[in-house]
Amino acid sequence: MKRLIAAIALLGALLAPMQVFAQDTMPPAPYAYQQLDDPALEAKAQDLMETLRCLKCQSQSIADSDAPMAGDMRHQVRSRILAGEEPEAIRAWLVERYGDYVSYKPEVSSTTWPLFAIPLVILLLVGLVLRRRMGKRA
Amino acid sequence: MNRWFWIPLAIFLLFVGLAGYQLTQPKNEFIESTMIGKPLPQFMLEAAAQDRPGLSSDYFKDGKPRLLNIWASWCIPCVAEAPHLESLRRQGAEITSVAIRDRPEDVARFLAAYGNPYSRIGADNLSEVQLGIGSSGVPETFVIDGQGIIRYQHIGDIRASDVPILMQKLREAGQ
Numbered sequence: 001m002k003r004l005i006a007a008i009a010l011l012g013a014l015l016a017p018m019q020v021f022a023q024d025t026m027p028p029a030p031y032a033y034q035q036l037d038d039p040a041l042e043a044k045a046q047d048l049m050e051t052l053r054c055l056k057c058q059s060q061s062i063a064d065s066d067a068p069m070a071g072d073m074r075h076q077v078r079s080r081i082l083a084g085e086e087p088e089a090i091r092a093w094l095v096e097r098y099g100d101y102v103s104y105k106p107e108v109s110s111t112t113w114p115l116f117a118i119p120l121v122i123l124l125l126v127g128l129v130l131r132r133r134m135g136k137r138a
Numbered sequence: 139m140n141r142w143f144w145i146p147l148a149i150f151l152l153f154v155g156l157a158g159y160q161l162t163q164p165k166n167e168f169i170e171s172t173m174i175g176k177p178l179p180q181f182m183l184e185a186a187a188q189d190r191p192g193l194s195s196d197y198f199k200d201g202k203p204r205l206l207n208i209w210a211s212w213c214i215p216c217v218a219e220a221p222h223l224e225s226l227r228r229q230g231a232e233i234t235s236v237a238i239r240d241r242p243e244d245v246a247r248f249l250a251a252y253g254n255p256y257s258r259i260g261a262d263n264l265s266e267v268q269l270g271i272g273s274s275g276v277p278e279t280f281v282i283d284g285q286g287i288i289r290y291q292h293i294g295d296i297r298a299s300d301v302p303i304l305m306q307k308l309r310e311a312g313q
Contacts, residue, residue: 097272
């Protein structure tokens with residue numbers, strides 16, 4: 001599997017000799033690619049990182065992305081988890097800075113409630129229509 | 139055929155129309171910071187260049203409004219905005235800055251090639267200040283008032299037409 005990934009990466013590197021976006025040459029942040037020693041803490045961090053949006057590559061989570069900024073965000077998440085912060089506090093810290101956009105976790109809020117309410121209303125309507133029709137036939 | 143027949147079709151066409159309309163609209167990829175009106179987070183950054191001091195959040199609390207430019211030597215639009223930063227400086231703006239994930243020698247090379255409009259340059263090697271103020275890329279420019287409150291965010295490179303806007307925002311922050 002690793003070899004396959006390496007082969008694909010090599011192919012990609014050969015096919016794309018020029019990067020579209022310039023990137024830095026700095027080494028990644030300490031916890032960008034290094035897991036936490038405690039598996040329980042790492043699992044906590046991983047769960048959170050999978051539900052945070054990479055700001056550079058907006059359709060990926062920071063767990064998925066190799067953008068340097070996503071690496072720096074993973075470093076923030078892991079070092080804060082290591083310092084004893086709760087995952088939801090870290091999410092709140094990011095949402096305070098970037099808005100709901102940075103989080104993939106669905107939240108019921110003043111702007112999103114119709115998304116949750118409309119399917120329920122439609123189901124209710126369908127139920128009513130069905131009951132009327134079935135009632136007529138019986 | 140009764141009139142109810144048309145309702146699902148109408149709803150379908152409504153969706154097609156909506157999707158078609160949205161497809162023709164340009165997508166806004168900018169993520170605005172939600173830190174406007176809030177104070178800068180506490181930070182203290184080492185100097186990123188030899189002839190300019192580093193940058194700390196305390197520096198912004200002496201009553202003078204300043205610009206805070208988020209940039210990097212590896213950022214290509216930063217080259218494009220360099221002359222406009224210089225004209226902001228000439229018009230009296232103090233431009234502090236944070237260099238993101240940058241090496242001192244690259245910073246020095248960039249400044250030698252494109253000019254140095256900065257009064258201070260902090261080195262943010264972990265993007266900590268960038269994440270702390272809700273910036274999602276380089277370059278971005280923030281107006282910080284004399285109490286260290288973030289007043290305005292400009293996303294992307296500064297064009298000639300943005301210079302008067304930023305000067306205006308800086309004046310407003312000083313009132």
